Amino acid sequence: MIERYKLKNVTIRIKKVTKRSEQLSLLMHRFDNHICLLRRFNGTLVVAEHTNEKLVPITLNTITAASKLGEVTCLVAGSQCAKVAEEISKVQGVKKILLADNEVYKGFLPESLTPLLVAAQNQFKFTHILAGATAMGKSLIPRVAAKLDVSPVSDIIGINDTDTFVRTIYAGNAIQTVKSKDSVKLITVRGTAFEAAQVEGGSGATEQAPTVDVKNELSEFVSQELTKSDRPELTSARTVVSGGRGMKNGDNFKLLYDLADKMNAAVGASRAAVDAGFVPNDMQVGQTGKIVAPDLYIAVGISGAIQHLAGMKDSKVIVAINKDPEAPIFQVADYGLVADLFKAVPEMTDAMNK
Numbered sequence: 001m002i003e004r005y006k007l008k009n010v011t012i013r014i015k016k017v018t019k020r021s022e023q024l025s026l027l028m029h030r031f032d033n034h035i036c037l038l039r040r041f042n043g044t045l046v047v048a049e050h051t052n053e054k055l056v057p058i059t060l061n062t063i064t065a066a067s068k069l070g071e072v073t074c075l076v077a078g079s080q081c082a083k084v085a086e087e088i089s090k091v092q093g094v095k096k097i098l099l100a101d102n103e104v105y106k107g108f109l110p111e112s113l114t115p116l117l118v119a120a121q122n123q124f125k126f127t128h129i130l131a132g133a134t135a136m137g138k139s140l141i142p143r144v145a146a147k148l149d150v151s152p153v154s155d156i157i158g159i160n161d162t163d164t165f166v167r168t169i170y171a172g173n174a175i176q177t178v179k180s181k182d183s184v185k186l187i188t189v190r191g192t193a194f195e196a197a198q199v200e201g202g203s204g205a206t207e208q209a210p211t212v213d214v215k216n217e218l219s220e221f222v223s224q225e226l227t228k229s230d231r232p233e234l235t236s237a238r239t240v241v242s243g244g245r246g247m248k249n250g251d252n253f254k255l256l257y258d259l260a261d262k263m264n265a266a267v268g269a270s271r272a273a274v275d276a277g278f279v280p281n282d283m284q285v286g287q288t289g290k291i292v293a294p295d296l297y298i299a300v301g302i303s304g305a306i307q308h309l310a311g312m313k314d315s316k317v318i319v320a321i322n323k324d325p326e327a328p329i330f331q332v333a334d335y336g337l338v339a340d341l342f343k344a345v346p347e348m349t350d351a352m353n354k
């Protein structure tokens with residue numbers, strides 16, 4: 001009897017536990033739903049890249065990517081950057097702007113910006129934090145991810161759902177789909193894979209970002225020299241003319257500048273041309289340079305190594321000028337001209353004059 005009673009007791013207890021656990025799981029389910037709603041409400045943070053005066057175009061592509069994941073908040077951090085907050089408040093899809101206008105963010109050093117992002121994350125509990133896959137995004141996002149103890153997902157070219165992202169590996173030769181189980185996803189976005197958000201029509205509200213006591217003893221902003229050019233910016237230009245080792249020296253790049261000016265094009269270069277000192281490295285296109293996907297890409301004296309193709313093969317129309325008919329660039333080119341570039345390029349520029 002006792003045993004039975006005990007057994008009964010136990011059974012009852014188990015039932016009770018079961019009942020409680022059912023109630024608990026029901027509660028958890030409701031709680032989960034609330035968390036989901038809260039998560040959705042919390043949305044996505046985009047780290048705006050800018051010059052303190054104006055937005056860098058990749059921020060607009062990053063906003064488009066972020067819009068697929070939830071409500072978009074943008075962080076504008078810099079010094080004397082209120083103008084940028086105003087600009088971004090008009091961008092379609094941006095609901096809120098967090099403004100951190102402070103001398104400590106001068107030079108956009110990742111060591112100074114990281115505590116700000118961590119503080120913003122602790123306060124607002126974003127589900128995703130995104131930045132463009134630029135030098136800035138690439139140095140900031142992994143650092144913030146490490147501080148939040150999550151894995152960054154870099155250089156995404158697609159979004160399948162809120163956890164699953166598409167990115168390229170092996171210099172663009174394979175496409176990987178990666179699912180992140182982290183509570184917050186830290187992501188860099190390949191700008192050319194997403195349309196730019198409309199710069200008009202939005203009405204985001206600006207509020208102060210969390211105040212952070214930034215003590216950066218690791219790095220110091222000294223100065224910067226910005227290249228001034230009337231030509232369009234390389235990563236957002238609709239036409240790009242790039243030169244490679246075949247240009248022979250830096251002076252000969254004038255041929256490309258002349259052609260580019262006729263076409264309102266940006267000028268890029270292969271790594272070989274950069275390494276040889278023909279042009280500065282901010283002109284490098286490729287795996288370890290900039291990724292471009294213009295309407296028209298003209299490769300001049302470039303062989304077409306996979307590391308170069310990784311940066312330009314998504315261009316809509318590719319034209320190659322090379323004296324070697326076997327050059328691999330012709331395999332990806334829509335139009336190929338087997339010719340001496342020193343003859344062909346001036347002829348093209350002349351033709352543009354007519």
Ligand SMILES: Cc1cc2nc3c(=O)[nH]c(=O)nc-3n(C[C@H](O)[C@H](O)[C@H](O)COP(=O)(O)OP(=O)(O)OC[C@H]3O[C@@H](n4cnc5c(N)ncnc54)[C@H](O)[C@@H]3O)c2cc1C
Pocket residue numbers: 243244245246247269270271272273284285286287288289290300301302303304305306307308311321322323324327339340341342
């Ligand atoms: C880890 C890693 C990362 C890299 N990242 C990049 C990167 O981001 N971007 C990049 O570009 N490279 C990168 N590279 C280097 C890459 O492998 C190639 O070495 C480089 O792209 C070659 O540049 P090129 O085509 O200008 O030079 P070359 O391969 O030397 O080609 C020069 C071409 O010019 C042609 N030519 C010469 N004279 C004339 C003429 N008078 N008229 C017409 N054609 C002429 C030749 O036929 C030749 O095809 C990377 C390499 C590694 C290992």
